[in-house]
Amino acid sequence: MKPMDKVLQEYIAKQQIIEVTALYTRAIDRMDETLLRSVFHPGSQHNHFYQGPSSEPDRPAQGDDPGDFVRFAQDVLSTYSRTHHQLGNHLVEFESDTRARCECYFTAFHRMRPIGDPLAADNAFETEMDFFVAGRYLDRFELRDGQWKIVERYGMTDWMRIEPPASHGFAGIDPKTLSKQMPDDLLYTLASV
Secondary structure, three states, X not given: OOOHHHHHHHHHHHHHHHHXXXXXXXXXXXXXXXXXXXXXXXXXXXXXXXXXXXXXXOOOOEOOEOOOHHHHHHHHHOOEEEEEEEEEEEEEEEOOOOEEEEEEEEEEEEEEOOOOXXXXXXXXXXXXXXXXXXXXXXXXXXXXXXXXXXXXXXXXXXXXEEXXXXXXXXXXXXXXXXXXXXXXXXXXXXXXX
């Protein structure tokens, strides 16, 4: 049986790892590049719709390669008018005091911009479309300088679906409470209060 201080140390570390995963989804949905870069340790690698470095802001783009995952994500996310990532089951397993594996289920919604929108993707439809994807993040985390961050990510895809949009009732919602991207989302206003 583990000593109680070791058990408590692992619970604290697990919570820190889960919070990094939550910050990742906040950064993705709000298009907060600085926050997205903050969840990866230098040298981190990515394998989720993009294969290569996770966050190397000084790495130049070359041809179709934007240079790192963060720039890839920013480019792709700009083709959506809104996104929403929902996290589910988290399982954190320690390899050592400074290394851990995390499996986290996710479901993501993306509202695709239509043809004619200057920010629409090359694969846009004539109307807005809802793109759903679900899967799991398989991450390796390391503790460096007192911070748990991702050093390797694999995005596993369980299912995807594209369908016509189904938004009913938006007209009755206070515009201030509709989710937006950084810096217009209420989150950034509340953070400064």
